[in-house]
Amino acid sequence: MQSTPRNPSNRPRIRDARDPDRCAQADARPDRTGQVDSGPVTHRLSFGTVRNDAELEAQAHNEALAFNTPYDSCVSWLRTTRDHVRVVRAGRDVVGGLVQYDMGLFLGGRSVRNFGIAGVAITPTARGRGAARSLMAATLSELHDAGVAVSTLYPTTFTLYGRAGYAVAGHRYQYRLPLAGLGRIRASGELRRQAPETDAGGLARLYRRLAASRPGWLDRNEHIWQRVHNHPAGRDVHGYVLPADDGAVDGYVVYTLGAVGRYPYDLKVRDVQVAHPDAARRILALFSDCRTLARHAIWYGPLDDPLLLAVPEVGTEISIAETWMLRIVSVGAAFTERGYPAAASARLDLDLTDDILPGNAGRWLIEIDGGEATVNRVDQDPGPDTLRMDIRALGSLYTGHLSARRLAGMKAVRGSAAALEQADRVFAAEPPSMPDYF
Template sequence: MASEQDDFGPPRDEREVAAVIDILMHSYAMTPEDCAGWKQRQDLGNLRLLREQGQVAATLGLLRMGQWYGGRSVPVIGVGGVGVHPVFRGRGTATRLMTNLLREVRAEGAPLSILYPATQPLYRRAGYELAGGRYEIRVPMGALDLGERGLRLRAIEDSDEAAIAACYTRLARHREGWLDRGAFSWNRVRNPRTEKVHGFLVEGDAGVEGYVYLARRPLKDLKFELALTDVMATTPVAARRLLRFLGDHHSLGTEAVWYGGPDEPLLLLLREQDYSVRLYMHWMARVLDVAAALEARGWPHGGRGVLHLEVEDDLFPENQGRYVLEVADGTARVTRGGEGRLRLHVRQLATLYTGFASAQSLRAMGLVQGDDATLEVAQRLFHGPAPSMRDMF
């Protein structure tokens, strides 16, 4: 638990930045070359350090971005690069680091935080819980021979970036949990750390209808796999054209590989279902402000319901207590009070919020308490496609 005496904040000088790099080398086996590239890309103002005995004991990076829920972009704080120096491990340093961060960003008004965990118990202590998955999709080249070349395909230019971002948003806003990308996330798509990416788009009468960013990842004997950092299509003809373009690499290409959700739309067009979809990593979410988070997301249009909640939160007393959630026509209003018919910890609220697990499943495992009628309301309000994410951060 954080204390008033914790020395927490951004780096003060180059000496502390060097200490962060040292922690990253210990924590993530980063090479000096990796660290040089990291420093060049990093906004040092987004680093947070915890100091003990005058030394940098732990570090993390935060990223202010958006995440789509119910068709609305919810402001979220992404957390990454969490590391503790070896000599400060085993004394609660990482927990105190996370607690300080969460208090800072909640005070700023952030309703939600997300991260990819290297270890889940640490983040559960801070109030995070499993909330979605990132899935690896592999399609053999032989499955991509779709014979569609109707739309024009060309290399992406810098002037296309706004149209491509709009193309992404048209689809991503309907995918629960996907990022509402900013400059950082788009840079990860177009300029990953270790590979050269090439971008291509397809155009129709209305402009950009789809695009792909890909790297050719070498294998043995001149073979390679196509590693897609992003691929989107807003029309069926664009989807078939992009799949045909990927299939044109069949002479030396083995597979096309990308990330997303288990319900990847492009897979519906394949003639044979011989692809693989496997869980690559779970991500976790933390509700920072119960009322703000519930009011920020979108809800089923035309649906109505009233849910009485009672929330427990070990870190934020402000979140403790009873709430009435009233949903109508795609929006929510949250007030204090009510009957507390659905009782749950803030961790389980995160799982319910994203749609990762239903209220019925949570009750079956003893993680929430509520009567059948209350759980039916929760199911109706929170039910939707499985939450996933394409991007790492």
């Protein structure tokens, strides 16, 4: 596994020019003193990168306790992501940390710079004392100063991350297809085994072409691609490719089997993409050919998943496997980096509140034309067409997860009917989804 993720849009990577072990700022403090009680002694919190192996191993211990994961696996994971680990210290002791992933998020057909947050873990003796809240606030401040547009995560709790300004922005949809009743499916095209070294480029090109039209899909970095092709417990991963006539890739599937040595088992799909209906039918034919030993094929995709549309019989189960959250980190970057309907011409007047990143608060004028946006600060008082909202409501609106009208009905947005309608035209899209987990 590579330790440095790919930067999909060639934007400058984050560098903190300030003290890397800077202490918590006012907004990041768990109390007025900027201290945390980690036992009998009260210590000031500080944040930064991992200084040495002892700190990395201390955070691996925190991860193992938090997520019930073998310690050695946590050490291996943090070593491969070492440059992207941030820790919080109480005095000299590492009491928690997280991992950042620099990658893109597709919205409106364009890749928005997105930092995924994973593995937020606090030692048990420091939980409930503000360390996690302070860690998130310090991390967001660092990202905001670097001009990062948005941040996403899969929450273990809505409360903590809601307080940090994240909002529910989409779901991870799971499909579970019973194979026994599928019958024999005939399809054209010859699948061949995937050759990771030679097929990687073709798979990535097909994925990115399809993902660009799916709101919420990741513009994958190296870490996410490694997760596709490698099982964390070292299980065998199987892959098949459907070549196109021109040498490109029309479809592919990557999967693992169920428990070792047991059958019937499930086909647990790690990634599947198809360029057209015939390719979808060919992948389904592969699934049906496994039906004497496999019970289900399980995969993740959008609500209008092309495999689902090609299934010839009823019975496929659709569920929400996980919910993901998004945080607007830098308002200007968030609006200028995403895409918009080419025919849309709009003028959004926003009045925002943000209790963690005050640089986002205040009036913003967003002018959209030709699929792009220009963003400017506004000093005047709000007018009748100003949309007033917190940064959390903007997160749900930004991906199209919730409409402006729905948010207004929830008392999360205030504004005129005309302003609400205009916002809904700008952000209208299919329900955002995210097949990848990080």
